[in-house]
Amino acid sequence: MKAPFLWLAWVTVATAEVEVVAHPAVECAPGKTIVWTAAMQAAFDRLIGPKSSTPFDRVDPPNPLVARMRDFRWKEEDVLPKDGWFAVAGPSTLELTEQANAKWRKLVGGEGKPFSSGGSGLAAFVGIRRDFLFAKEFAPSGAAKLTWQPTGGGVKFFGVKGDASYEFGEQVRVLAFRPSEGTYALQFLSKKGDDTMILYLPKEGQPMMEAIRWVETWKRGWGSAEEAKMEWNEKRLHEGDDLRIPEIQLDAAQDLGAKFSGNLFFKKSQTPWRVAQATTSASLGVDAKGVKFQSTAAMEIRPFGGVTDLQKAFPRRFWFDRPFFLFLWREKAEWPCAAVWFGSVEGLMK
Known part of the structure; x- marks a missing residue:
């Protein structure tokens, strides 16, 4: 399977029958398709979780999703596909965004700019791809x-x-x-x-x-x-x-920004921060030959008051x-x- 996905996730939104979630603590019942990928967790970890450059203190008011993602324990290098993912994080600049988009194009072997930012605060971008026969x-x-x-x-x-x-x-x-x-x-x-x-x-x-x-x-x-x-x-x-x-041919994307409501406080800063962007996408194809899978996640946080036979x-x-x-x-x-x-x-x- 040398041909990459026809990547449509950034223009395909989740419908009433499809939802992309940030954490797998979700009820599943007939009538709705629910998608979780580890991409958003990897992005979260770099801004608010254990890989953050600044120790996190609390979210006010308490947010159950932030608490669950803070408590999520995993070995990222064992879970994500070998040589099939990247993550970049740092100040939310044009240079960081272009770096993420360049890594994405290299990963999928094609074109596309799935990542964008508001140009202030901190950002993390994650891309995953795995095709196998x-x-x-x-x-x-x-x-x-x-x-x-x-x-x-x-x-x-x-x-x-x-x-x-x-x-x-x-x-x-x-x-x-x-x-x-x-x-x-x-x-x-x-x-x-x-x-x-x-x-x-x-x-x-x-x-x-x-x-x-x-x-x-x-x-x-x-x-x-x-x-x-x-x-x-x-x-x-x-x-x-x-x-x-x-x-299977499933393409979906979700804006999860509203799910991360609340003021974020870090131990080395008296200024509250807010999640300004939290978007994720997934594309999954399965046929008689094998599997094609891609996922992205983008998260931005900004200081409160910024741009939001026998x-x-x-x-x-x-x-x-x-x-x-x-x-x-x-x-x-x-x-x-x-x-x-x-x-x-x-x-x-x-």
């Missing part, structure tokens, strides 16, 4: 459609079924399979590197943080027990399994035909670098 290409559905539950309507899909599923056993891990609950989670390995995609179909809507913790536990425990070859609880895709995944296999069905989670997750990372709750057909190819 699946170890083995799946089969597209052609004219056939997958019926989205429970609202109906067909979406394009790809996958594998029957005897051919055996050929994908080394690249598709079954992290969890609970047929009585209609719940399962699968991990898809990339052709090279440690990037993976994880799909988790819960029984019903679930908080994103809880889903991440469940999947992280399953991922960590995969392979620790003896394999149950060809049985219902085998930990790899096997012959007879039926896998169907919607094709055994028959047990056949299993893995149809992602109702609301599900998608995570982009490096193999050994504690957190994903992106999480999407597909609570609607928004972003699925029709």
Whole structure:
């Protein structure tokens, strides 16, 4: 996948059915697609979090989102894609903005100026890109459609079924399979590197943080027990399994400035600061060949007052035909670098 995304995020705004959030502490329910990427957290950390040049004291009045992001603990270098991101921070000048845009163009191998600033205060800009191929290409559905539950309507899909599923056993891990609950989670390995995609179909809507913790536990425990070859609880895709995944092309952007309300106080300054800009965008494409992902985040803070074959296999069905989670997750990372709750057909190819 040498061709980059057709990057439309800065002109694509979140609709009533799509929301981009700054932190994964969010409820997920059918009817709405919710996107979180680590880009905004990386920007936040450089201005208000542990990477800030000035120790942060408090926000007044208290802001729950600021508190959650201050308490977020992660290893940035393990979570974000290797050699697939950048972050710049400092005085909000034209030079810093141009530096960020130049890094973005180098990262995506194309044109574009997704970052801008007001020219005062402090700013942080973050860009993420990761394209990867699946170890083995799946089969597209052609004219056939997958019926989205429970609202109906067909979406394009790809996958594998029957005897051919055996050929994908080394690249598709079954992290969890609970047929009585209609719940399962699968991990898809990339052709090279440690990037993976994880799909988790819960029984019903679930908080994103809880889903991440469940999947992280399953991922960590995969392979620790003896394999149950060809049985219902085998930990790899096997012959007879039926896998169907919607094709995805999702582009969204969100202005989160209002979410960071309140006066920010730093320990070395008596002057209150305000968040003047907090914008983020995400673009995700998934098809039979692999994954394409991009995300940006921009945050500015300003002083207050400024500008503001031997055994028959047990056949299993893995149809992602109702609301599900998608995570982009490096193999050994504690957190994903992106999480999407597909609570609607928004972003699925029709």
